[in-house]
Amino acid sequence: MEVLSDAMLVKEVLDGSKDAFAELVRRYERPAIASALHVLGRHHSAEDAAQEAFVRAWRQLPKLSKPDAFGPWLLKIVRRCALDMADRKKADVSLDAAAGLPAHQGNGQLDDDNRQLLNLVMGLGKAERQVVLLRYFGGHSVRQVAVIAGRSVGTVTKQLSRAHQRLRSQIKE
Numbered sequence: 001m002e003v004l005s006d007a008m009l010v011k012e013v014l015d016g017s018k019d020a021f022a023e024l025v026r027r028y029e030r031p032a033i034a035s036a037l038h039v040l041g042r043h044h045s046a047e048d049a050a051q052e053a054f055v056r057a058w059r060q061l062p063k064l065s066k067p068d069a070f071g072p073w074l075l076k077i078v079r080r081c082a083l084d085m086a087d088r089k090k091a092d093v094s095l096d097a098a099a100g101l102p103a104h105q106g107n108g109q110l111d112d113d114n115r116q117l118l119n120l121v122m123g124l125g126k127a128e129r130q131v132v133l134l135r136y137f138g139g140h141s142v143r144q145v146a147v148i149a150g151r152s153v154g155t156v157t158k159q160l161s162r163a164h165q166r167l168r169s170q171i172k173e
Contacts, residue, residue: 010067034138039082128163
């Protein structure tokens with residue numbers, strides 16, 4: 001089975017293929033939800049924001065100037081949708097919402113070590129928590145985290161380093 005690039009899928013979508021868009025949704029659903037989860041703090045709200053972002057992306061796809069940059073472009077839309085929802089709902093970040101991230105065992109439950117680590121991550125400052133969640137729970141590269149968060153790669157790298165130091169010192173306690 002041939003794996004098509006994002007650019008090829010975008011071209012097929014623009015040519016009318018709904019299956020190609022379904023494949024883009026399949027590829028980016030988890031990163032989109034993880035990105036929205038950071039802003040909204042509730043898994044259900046994050047799913048809603050991701051769904052809204054996919055609808056907006058579908059409508060705006062003809063305006064995408066670089067089809068090979070679909071992922072970062074979509075994640076910017078996700079962030080805008082999540083921020084819009086947060087403004088409307090004034091969402092709170094909660095541990096229960098973060099438990100929906102992919103750091104769980106096959107039965108859907110976090111094991112004790114992961115729950116403890118997630119508790120520590122949720123105790124980080126907002127900026128550090130965001131980059132850690134996007135990088136390690138969302139599976140994004142440092143560069144993608146920078147684009148989603150609207151920060152430079154250097155800033156994200158520094159925030160990840162500080163977060164690692166804080167987590168390391170807390171784990172040793």
